Amino acid sequence: MRDMPKKTPTRRHVVAAMAALMITTGCTAEPSAPGHAMSPDARAYLTTALDVMESNSLYKTDLDWSTLRKNAFARAAKARTRAETYGAVREALRNLGDHHSQFMTPEEAEAALSPSSENSPLPEGRLLPGGIGYLVLPSVASDKAAAAYVRQARAVVQDMDRQGARGWIVDLRSNTGGDMWGPLASAGRLLDDGDIGTFVESDGKRTPWTLREGTPEAYLDTWGPAEPLAHPDPPVAVLTGKRTASAAEAVTIAFRGQPRTRSFGQPTRGVPTANDSHRLADGAVIVLTQAREADRTGRIHDGPIPPDEELPDDARNPGNSRDGTVEAATRWLSTQ
Numbered sequence: 001m002r003d004m005p006k007k008t009p010t011r012r013h014v015v016a017a018m019a020a021l022m023i024t025t026g027c028t029a030e031p032s033a034p035g036h037a038m039s040p041d042a043r044a045y046l047t048t049a050l051d052v053m054e055s056n057s058l059y060k061t062d063l064d065w066s067t068l069r070k071n072a073f074a075r076a077a078k079a080r081t082r083a084e085t086y087g088a089v090r091e092a093l094r095n096l097g098d099h100h101s102q103f104m105t106p107e108e109a110e111a112a113l114s115p116s117s118e119n120s121p122l123p124e125g126r127l128l129p130g131g132i133g134y135l136v137l138p139s140v141a142s143d144k145a146a147a148a149y150v151r152q153a154r155a156v157v158q159d160m161d162r163q164g165a166r167g168w169i170v171d172l173r174s175n176t177g178g179d180m181w182g183p184l185a186s187a188g189r190l191l192d193d194g195d196i197g198t199f200v201e202s203d204g205k206r207t208p209w210t211l212r213e214g215t216p217e218a219y220l221d222t223w224g225p226a227e228p229l230a231h232p233d234p235p236v237a238v239l240t241g242k243r244t245a246s247a248a249e250a251v252t253i254a255f256r257g258q259p260r261t262r263s264f265g266q267p268t269r270g271v272p273t274a275n276d277s278h279r280l281a282d283g284a285v286i287v288l289t290q291a292r293e294a295d296r297t298g299r300i301h302d303g304p305i306p307p308d309e310e311l312p313d314d315a316r317n318p319g320n321s322r323d324g325t326v327e328a329a330t331r332w333l334s335t336q
Contacts, residue, residue: 135187214227238262
């Protein structure tokens with residue numbers, strides 16, 4: 001899952017996660033709507049879920065909504081409770097074809113809304129020979145859970161910078177998604193300030209990802225500016241793998257097109273799209289894919305993102321002395 005971020009004051013963007021735009025159900029189905037054997041409450045609930053999809057899906061103009069709704073009501077024809085429509089909602093989300101949308105029960109949504117930072121891995125790093133800073137950015141569930149994550153990452157970066165790091169490796173191979181803004185704020189001084197990527201919605205509307213003082217602009221008041229590097233504008237090697245997904249793919253995209261930046265490893269998982277979260281009346285949440293993602297050059301990414309230099313999968317040896325991907329990145333950085 002990946003949440004679209006918060007935008008400028010009027011809107012919060014989600015991947016990754018549950019602190020985004022929330023929509024409360026209030027619609028009721030017409031008396032002639034399919035699913036007449038359903039209870040009125042279940043019918044209204046499913047109608048609202050389908051309304052959310054039809055109004056906001058990335059593929060909203062490409063789908064046969066009449067058939068999709070008919071199939072959903074057929075699936076939930078005997079539903080008497082809201083929970084008995086969940087299977088129909090999940091099936092409808094699968095039928096959108098974006099391979100990224102999902103449905104969360106109230107219990108699953110509550111767990112995602114209140115992530116335990118104590119159980120979440122934090123960024124880590126170390127200085128490699130040759131003055132190369134090695135920074136690992138794992139997944140973080142949401143922007144609400146990212147405060148400790150950003151503090152830790154920035155402390156690691158500052159420590160390596162003080163030790164003389166002049167080139168950097170950003171390892172995203174263990175990042176399976178969630179929130180993109182915490183990782184971007186963590187690596188913000190390794191990126192150029194300004195627009196580093198863009199959300200592209202189905203109608204062509206573009207919303208840029210803007211960094212200011214090493215921090216995503218919408219979070220500058222929350223996390224503050226990042227400490228400037230002693231050696232600014234360094235060369236950066238970005239490591240990706242098959243598990244690099246969703247929000248991590250957005251971070252990968254943010255580095256695309258930046259001078260003196262090169263990627264190594266395996267193609268990413270292939271869901272470089274952005275989601276928004278829509279809360280239903282019982283607390284369940286539809287996490288809906290609503291935008292594609294473009295890099296700073298304007299290229300829209302679709303499917304797995306290939307690295308500049310593809311290498312054998314080093315998933316069993318991440319960051320250790322037998323990690324060929326780190327070795328290749330180090331060799332390239334030594335030429336920069």
